[in-house]
Every structure is written in C-alpha cells, then in structure tokens.
Amino acid sequence: MTDGTVNNASLFRGRENSQLSAASDLRFALLLATRCLMALTVMSATGVFSLPWSLSLQASENRLPDDRPELDRSELTTHGLHVLESRRLLLVTDVPLQDVKALPPLADAMFDELQRRLGPVPPNIAGTEFQITGYLIDAPERFEKAGLLPPEQFAFKHGRHLGYQFWMNNQNLDYRRRHLMLHEFVHCFLMCEHGMQDIPPLWYTEGIAEFFATHSMEVEISRSRFGILPPSPRDFEGWLPVTEIRRGLKVAHSLAPESDLNWSLEIVRHPPSSSFTTNMQYAQAWSLVWLLHNHPELQPYLANFKHVRTREEFLEAERTIPADIQERLAVVWPLYLTSLVEGMDPVRSLPAIKTPPPQSLTAENPSTTVNIAADRGWQPAGIKLQTGQQIEITCSGRYAVHDQPRPWISEPQGITIDYYQSRPIGEVTAMLVSLSPTYTPQQIPVGRGLQLTATDNCELWLQINDSPARRKENSGTAEVQIQRQ
Known part of the structure; x- marks a missing residue:
C-alpha cells in the first residue's frame, strides 16, 4: 500500500472477461454502488468532507448491501493464509488453525444472542444471509502482499471494523483473542443498517461491544454465554475492565483532589475526544453498560435500548430514564466503581440509586x-x-x-x-x-x-x-x- 488504497485485484474473481448472468449483473451493480457509498463514508469519517445526513447509508427496511470482496481462496494459500467459514463469519488468518477453529462457531452463537437481545437485523436487498469477513493477523506483511489490509487512514492497534469486515491483530491469550473478535463482530452487527454515520454516543458504542464480548465459551459452543460478569479472573486472562478500574482508583486516590483523575460519570458519558485511546476508557464504558443491564432500578428502562442503532434512537431511549435517576446515578457512580469485582452479586452489592x-x-x-x-x-x-x-x-x-x-x-x-x-x-x-x-x-x-x-x-x-x-x-x-x- 503506497497511496492509501487497498489493492485486492489479485484476489477478486475477474468480472471483465466473464459472461455475467442478469443476477450477477445486479449483484455487481449493488456491490459497486455500495463501494461508492462506503467510499463516501470513509472520506467523511476521516474528515475529507462532511457527509450529508441524507447520504448516511440509512435503510428503513433493508440493511446495507454486502460490501465484502469475493476472495480467491486458492490465491490466499499462496500468501500463507487460511480460511475458516461458518454461517456468520468468514475468517481469513495466518494463525495456526487449531488456535482459532472455535472462532467462527462462536461468532454464530454471538449472532443468535444479539438477535435475541438487541433485535434482528433486517434483510438486505440481495436476499443474502448476514455474514462478516474477519481478518485475524499474525504477520501483517502476508496480508499486505495479499492486498487485504484496510486503507491506511483506518490504521489500528488491536482491531478495526468497516462495513461487513473487521481486521484484528492476533493476541497471545486465547480468551483475549476471542474477546476482541466478538467485540468487532458486535460493531459490524450494530452498524449494518446505517453504517458509521449517526451512531450512538462513543461510551455506548464501545461499551455495548465490550459488554457482549465478555463471554464464557462452553464445550458445546452454541451454548456459550455472552454479556456476563466473570465469576473469577480464572479462565478470563486478558479481560481488563475490573483490573483497569481498580488500578485507576489506586492512582486517583494517590493524588490530591485538585489534581485528581476525573472519574465523574460526566467524563464517561462525554469523553474529551472522539475516540478511545486507553484501556481505562473502554473499562469505564463497559462498566456503565453493565450497570444499565444489571442494576435493579434500571431494569424497567433496559427494554427501550433493545433496538438502538442510531444516536437519535439512543437519546430517545435515554430520555425514558427519569431525570432524578440520572442525577442520582452521577452521585453514586464512585460507590459503584469501588464495588466492581468479578463474581459480585448485583442485588446485594450495587448501591441504591434512589434513596x-x-x-x-x-x-x-x-x-x-x-x-x-x-x-x-x-x-x-x-x-x-x-x-x-x-x-x-x-x-x-x-x-x-x-x-x-x-x-x-x-x-x-x-x-x-x-x-x-x-x-x-x-x-x-x-x-x-x-x-x-x-x-x-x-x-x-x-x-x-x-x-x-x-x-x-x-x-x-x-x-x-x-x-x-x-x-x-x-x-x-x-x-x-x-x-x-
């Protein structure tokens, strides 16, 4: 990549020399239109220009068309890349297959859970099933030679999603690898209707992905559990939220109040930048989403967040929580943070909001x-x-x-x-x-x-x-x- 574009030509099945059927022509036209719109989205997201709301890739009855390139699997093998595929995830990776074979069926289980708890994804106009392509990268040069890295303006440290695709660097811990894959999968699921425009606030967007990615993988993978609080640190090595919060509290308590790290709920809900750069920010976002799902006094309002996909839908759901509860939540927020621990009992240990x-x-x-x-x-x-x-x-x-x-x-x-x-x-x-x-x-x-x-x-x-x-x-x-x- 020298000009910020991705050269996938060697991996796409050639179309110019093919006798395409009418159905193929339609599919190609849809793909081309989608690519154009996605290009607009990329330029808007990276500040090239401001995309009007009317072009925000919004669909009322259909989700966005599938924007993934068709991959030549035989060509992939020449670059040392393997493909694992399930109903909901097509995984391209150079990691040993025995280390990642559980990821596609785990993504299938996650999809079923998201459909149940956040509402079903709409169909797309081509009538194809929902599926994500994920690139799990151990040696980036292999993916670069294959033309499979994202545009340069979408550089990433751990993971990044765009349309029906995500890219993630390999992790040295099994749980952490699965968690990061699920995190990016949740993003793709929630943004397949409106793209990256008009999304909910950053704390909710990242917090909901962290929340559902926290999981327990069962022997029968389809019975895996998502959106859990780990019962103990064992078997969840690499899961960071509670550790980060406790570490941050110790740092905060070592400082004078006037120089203290600002741990107020206001900072969590309205961070100073448009993206998260620290594990602490992800931890706090997770903790607020977890509280929304588990505090007995917030349960009556949880159903209003089920179908949230856009910022306005989020604000409408948030407004159903009475103002006095929101104000009191800001007061008891530090009490909640000091109570967070793996295996905690929400009913017994969470502070009351209204007193x-x-x-x-x-x-x-x-x-x-x-x-x-x-x-x-x-x-x-x-x-x-x-x-x-x-x-x-x-x-x-x-x-x-x-x-x-x-x-x-x-x-x-x-x-x-x-x-x-x-x-x-x-x-x-x-x-x-x-x-x-x-x-x-x-x-x-x-x-x-x-x-x-x-x-x-x-x-x-x-x-x-x-x-x-x-x-x-x-x-x-x-x-x-x-x-x-």
Whole structure:
C-alpha cells in the first residue's frame, strides 16, 4: 500500500472477461454502488468532507448491501493464509488453525444472542444471509502482499471494523483473542443498517461491544454465554475492565483532589475526544453498560435500548430514564466503581440509586443512628454534610462475615483472619460522596469510631468491608451512631 488504497485485484474473481448472468449483473451493480457509498463514508469519517445526513447509508427496511470482496481462496494459500467459514463469519488468518477453529462457531452463537437481545437485523436487498469477513493477523506483511489490509487512514492497534469486515491483530491469550473478535463482530452487527454515520454516543458504542464480548465459551459452543460478569479472573486472562478500574482508583486516590483523575460519570458519558485511546476508557464504558443491564432500578428502562442503532434512537431511549435517576446515578457512580469485582452479586452489592433525601445534622437534631447490614454493599447513612462540617462516628454490634466452614463473628473493627483491599473483613468503612462529583472519594476505615471533616458538600455512606462476591455469606448488622460536632 503506497497511496492509501487497498489493492485486492489479485484476489477478486475477474468480472471483465466473464459472461455475467442478469443476477450477477445486479449483484455487481449493488456491490459497486455500495463501494461508492462506503467510499463516501470513509472520506467523511476521516474528515475529507462532511457527509450529508441524507447520504448516511440509512435503510428503513433493508440493511446495507454486502460490501465484502469475493476472495480467491486458492490465491490466499499462496500468501500463507487460511480460511475458516461458518454461517456468520468468514475468517481469513495466518494463525495456526487449531488456535482459532472455535472462532467462527462462536461468532454464530454471538449472532443468535444479539438477535435475541438487541433485535434482528433486517434483510438486505440481495436476499443474502448476514455474514462478516474477519481478518485475524499474525504477520501483517502476508496480508499486505495479499492486498487485504484496510486503507491506511483506518490504521489500528488491536482491531478495526468497516462495513461487513473487521481486521484484528492476533493476541497471545486465547480468551483475549476471542474477546476482541466478538467485540468487532458486535460493531459490524450494530452498524449494518446505517453504517458509521449517526451512531450512538462513543461510551455506548464501545461499551455495548465490550459488554457482549465478555463471554464464557462452553464445550458445546452454541451454548456459550455472552454479556456476563466473570465469576473469577480464572479462565478470563486478558479481560481488563475490573483490573483497569481498580488500578485507576489506586492512582486517583494517590493524588490530591485538585489534581485528581476525573472519574465523574460526566467524563464517561462525554469523553474529551472522539475516540478511545486507553484501556481505562473502554473499562469505564463497559462498566456503565453493565450497570444499565444489571442494576435493579434500571431494569424497567433496559427494554427501550433493545433496538438502538442510531444516536437519535439512543437519546430517545435515554430520555425514558427519569431525570432524578440520572442525577442520582452521577452521585453514586464512585460507590459503584469501588464495588466492581468479578463474581459480585448485583442485588446485594450495587448501591441504591434512589434513596430517601438525606438530612442535615442540626443543633435541634444533632445525631442519628443507623443499622448497616453485613450482607449489603454501600448503604446511605441518611445525612448530608457541608464543607468543613465535623461529625463523630461510633460503631457497635456483632455480625457474621462468611459462613464457611462456620460463621466468623466480627465487631466493627473487623477480624484479621482475612483481608479485603488491604483492610480486615468485617471492618466498618465510610465514604463521603460529593453532591457535585468531580473527583474520586476514598474509602475511610471507621472501625469502632472516628471523627470526620467534610471537604465538600457530601453524603455519608457506610458498609462493612468484604468482597462484593461474598456478601451473601454474611448476616447481621452493625449499629452506627453519627454525632454532630
């Protein structure tokens, strides 16, 4: 590639010397028209000019025509490339076949899942079945010689999709290879109706691909599961979201608030650039989509997102979530991030979005007492503090953390037989959550008690320290008294 174009002539079956049937003529005309429109899309996406909305490749009843080149498979072998094909994926690769033979049937299983959960793809005008061509690349020079790399303006680090095709670099971990293939497949599925124009916001576009690509491949591949939360890091080596978020939180907590990494929900929903460049951005996008699919209070609105393909369809679905819930979600966002762990129980561990309005401690009502359940995650103390206000927290009670081989009885200072996040399990912890979140609050060990000073207008939340994956093993409550100073 010297001029930014792809030379696929040696791999396409020649047409100029063929006696094409009427059906072939029609198919070729459709392919040619599609290529012209896709060229416009490429130039628009890369900033050559702005494509009018009327040319946004929108189809009301049909998906876009299949834009893939026909490949000469015998020619491919001369370049050291192999082809594996299933109903939904034609895979061209130079990776050993024993390492990738599961990818096409896994793509078939993903297609069925996407049809079920996001709605069916429309037919195309030629009446052909939905199928994607994927290029899994170990040695790029082989694909370059075969003329199969994407245009230079579509360079990629890990993977890239365009129309009914995607390109991805080989990964050194089996799970990561499958995950990246599924991620790009989801993009192709969702953009086969309108192309790359008028797409939903970046966090949703990338987050939904990450969400469904997180999978468990079963022995019977057709029964594989997608859109899951891994039960543990084992067998999911190379899956990054939780690891990235925990790493980022540690970095954020090591900085002063004024220099903190901005972890607000606003930054996730409205990133400063038009593309993601870090694993952290993909992790946060995944976490928001996962929350949408799993938080009990968001479940009534999830069905509105099923058929989202365009930005306007997304905005219409988003508007069905009441404004007060969206505002509160921004407040509890840091509580959610600190709760994310493989195998977590959403019902027990996700913070409530809508809670009773918190009250101020006043001279007339200087104290309050709340019970904090050991089998639940972050729980509101029901009070709000102003910047500079001081409180004293006193904790008491006995409760059980873990029930195997027998219940471990803990008091508010926790028990040092086991630790979670470098603190004793069973320890009462607190978080002062800003009412105008622009920084990442830290978890504060409380134990039997301590004094706190609010550094911002905030709410007090409490929990008993333990892994969110093990809260169902806990029982009992701690009594917490909060006194105005």
